Amino acid sequence: MIVLLFTIERAEALSTLEGYSGYGPEQGEKPLRTAIASTFYSGLGIEEDDIFVSDGAKCDISRLQMVFGANVTMAVQDPSYPAYVDSSVIMGQTGQFQKDIEKYGKIEYMRCTPENGFFPDLSKVSRTDIIFFCSPNNPTGSAATREQLTRLVQFARDNGSIIVYDSAYAMYMSDDNPRSIFEIPGAKEVALETSSFSKYAGFTGVRLGWTVVPKQLLYSDGFPVVKDFNRVVCTSFNGASNICQAGGRACLSPEGLKAMSEVIGFYKENTNIIMDTFNSLGFNVYGGKNAPYVWVHFPGQSSWDVFSEILEKTHVVTTPGSGFGPGGEGFVRVSAFGHRENVLEACRRFKQLYN
Amino acid sequence: MIVLLFTIERAEALSTLEGYSGYGPEQGEKPLRTAIASTFYSGLGIEEDDIFVSDGAKCDISRLQMVFGANVTMAVQDPSYPAYVDSSVIMGQTGQFQKDIEKYGKIEYMRCTPENGFFPDLSKVSRTDIIFFCSPNNPTGSAATREQLTRLVQFARDNGSIIVYDSAYAMYMSDDNPRSIFEIPGAKEVALETSSFSKYAGFTGVRLGWTVVPKQLLYSDGFPVVKDFNRVVCTSFNGASNICQAGGRACLSPEGLKAMSEVIGFYKENTNIIMDTFNSLGFNVYGGKNAPYVWVHFPGQSSWDVFSEILEKTHVVTTPGSGFGPGGEGFVRVSAFGHRENVLEACRRFKQLYN
Incomplete structure (x- = not known):
């Protein structure tokens, strides 16, 4: 209800001289970026300007692929949310689909099974430039433990890989394992994180999410990834709808957080x-x-x-x-x-x- | 005001069992697609399923670039809206920036000046795979005549090029030249069109637009471009916000059209x-x-x-x-x-x- 009130208030305001807003910052409105940082990343060293508000994690995944370009290698959990592989195919990162093994060439499929506790055996995973990692995982419902994520971050650090961490279901966690990859020391240098209001506030049709790109995340030549991402966001996107961003702020108010919970x-x-x-x-x-x-x-x-x-x-x-x-x-x-x-x-x- | 009422009604409905809607079709809600087709393309042979509702023309331009990929050549009006060149650079279609002439390599800059009536001399334009063409033009404010657009379509047909026609300012036209490229016979086989509610209804911050990809538009191997675009839209996008789509439908009601006018x-x-x-x-x-x-x-x-x-x-x-x-x-x-x-x-x- 609080979400509704904020959204309606914003829509109403758009019809007034004082309340109308046109093009907003492509990165999102500052109060929402601040609220996301303080709600989900308090004490983790993530700041408001590391947060990019979006129209959903799926859309940001493709914008990230535009940052990475065609000439990167990537790993995914197997099984995983199909948008990682599909966007990789569209960007031309992969080889042909191999029918006999049901895999695309040049993708590293990190098998996640009951036997390995749905966490890949990293000793058998080849080095890639990018590692897509969704936890809690869609579809297996498994969340990686703190110890497993520590190993994943170390693996990325050892290999100079970038982890794209999808935490769209983090609020569904019951145990005290990490809600964010940034709970792992050293993650800010190797990981970015994408998330969404879709499954927290029923926003699947409203469209609102965010991506965190820490300024500490650098390419091997020392150039900050966030500068590339900002460039792609500003070129390929014009910000999430101002009405929806008002809804997002409502979600992060005390009453909104209670409703989401x-x-x-x-x-x-x-x-x-x-x-x-x-x-x-x-x-x-x-x-x-x-x-x-x-x-x-x-x-x-x-x-x-x-x-x-x-x-x-x-x-x-x-x-x-x-x-x-x-x-x-x-x-x-x-x-x-x-x-x-x-x-x-x-x-x-x-x-x-x-x- | 009608826009406001529709938007608020939809936001309110989202809090009810009957009115809630989650993931909608990535291509947009059918009533809006139908209304766009009948409002802007009546009699031009454009059907509801040729229309893709988006969060704005800028965003669709980058999704189109994902369809085209890195290995195409492109032409732009010079001067033109920067998103065409910038997204082309990001996709890796271009050569290096040449400082002395202020141009990127491998882009065909079609000079538009007072001397040529802001329409390029096509006899001096090299063949490219893609031609971005914005009319009425941002920034020159010039709109191409029916005769000029007929020549442009013929040029694309002769060369096997695809025209990306940006008609975001079409409702600002005073004379009776075409509002849509599809007013030109034969355009559906060589052109797609992108447009927006931004400048018609003050929706720059609300985010709503559309792209028309006629099913008659084929690659040289006969494969429909619309199938690729649909695939990219479904992978990289999850549809425009349902609240904003309600606003778009309001814009296209008789009262909304009057307000926009x-x-x-x-x-x-x-x-x-x-x-x-x-x-x-x-x-x-x-x-x-x-x-x-x-x-x-x-x-x-x-x-x-x-x-x-x-x-x-x-x-x-x-x-x-x-x-x-x-x-x-x-x-x-x-x-x-x-x-x-x-x-x-x-x-x-x-x-x-x-x-």
Whole structure:
């Protein structure tokens, strides 16, 4: 409700002489940048001018790819959110798609499985220029531990790699592992972070996110990455909508933070219902604890076959794991974003199907 | 006011079960796409599914550059809106900046001067893959005639080039020359068009625009450009904000169209005041008639020197023409976007300075 009031107030103000605003700073309005820095990065040495407000993490990922250009190598978690690989293909960073292994050439797929706790074995990962890393992860729902992220940062430091850390689900975490890569000492020299209001405040259609590019992050020649990113943002973007930025500021007010926390709590209850359901049916279930996604294992089965069977027999839509990369084969992702009665009904049908 | 009501209504609706909307189609909401097609392209054979709603023309220009990739050649009007060249540089399409001629290598600069009526001599223009063409032009304020655009389309057809036509100021036109490139027969096979609500409805901070990619526009191998653009839009963008799209629909209602027409009429009065002022002072003045920009010639002088003199002596900000390319040297752009009393006061000061 507070979000609504701020948004409406801003829209109304636009019709007045005093309240109208035209082109804003491409990097975002200062009060919102300040609020993001103090809400999510307090004590981590991230400052307001390290924050770039955007129309969402997905859009910033492509703007980052424009910064990186065609001549870089990149690594992704396998499975992972498809926009990393897809934008890499569009930018011309990859080789041909290899049908037999379901992978693009020149991408380092860092396999994340139950066996390795959904954290890649870095001793087997080849050095790349860029490492996309999403934690809590979409789709597996796993969040990396402090110790794992410390190893990841060290790996990037050893290799001169840049980590693009996607923390769009950080507020869903239950344990005390890092919400931000910048909780890891030394991360500011090797990492940037992208995040979003989409899953915190139901802003998927409103469009608001941000990316943190610390001024300490330099290319090997000493040039700051933030200067390139700023140039791309100013050339390819004109800032997030002023109306939506007012909504973002409302989200970060005390009342807005409370409302976001309640929304997230509600979805976490949904997550628990889904986890309990699949656990009670004897499945191996992952994720859920630190993310709104439950990652259910159907060993030896095709993700698409499982998806089709669930769809046809229960009329519930899940997401086939193989859509997130070859490492997702044999899994489906079950999302907690839904009305309670729908989640309960879906779980009743899962029980009928698998009991 | 109608825009405000629609926007607020949509923001309010987002807080209700029935009115909430999450991820929308990346291409834009169907009612808005339909309204854009019928408002701006009626009778031109452009259909709703040729329209992609965006967060502004500037953003779409970079998404188009992602479609084109690094290995294309491009032409721009000289002078022109800087985003074409800047995004081309970022994509790696260009050679080094050549300081002596103030041009990037591998870009074809199509000089537009008073002598050629601000339309390039196409017999001297080298063939390129892409031709950026803005009409009415920012900064010169000139709009190409039907005959000139017919020649441009024929030139593109002869050369297998794609025209990126920027019509962001089309509603400012006073004469009956084309508002859209698609008024020219055969354009749909060689052109796409980008436009914006920014200058029609004061949406520069709200962020809403669109791009038309006709399904008839094919690469030389017969593959539709729209399929590539759709792929880039779906990977690099998540649609314009739902609140802003509601504002866009309001703009295209009968009451909204009337309001936009009034706003544009107001700025055209500003334009006339500015043109009359510089004409009365004996300057050669261009543009204005079909655009909110007045292009004033200071032959033999540096744009930056003129800009500085005006700033220091009158405290009025103009835009140095050379910022739009070497062809803008010796000109300044005077914008009509301002409050009436400010425009009148600026003109009083111009008269004091130059009388």
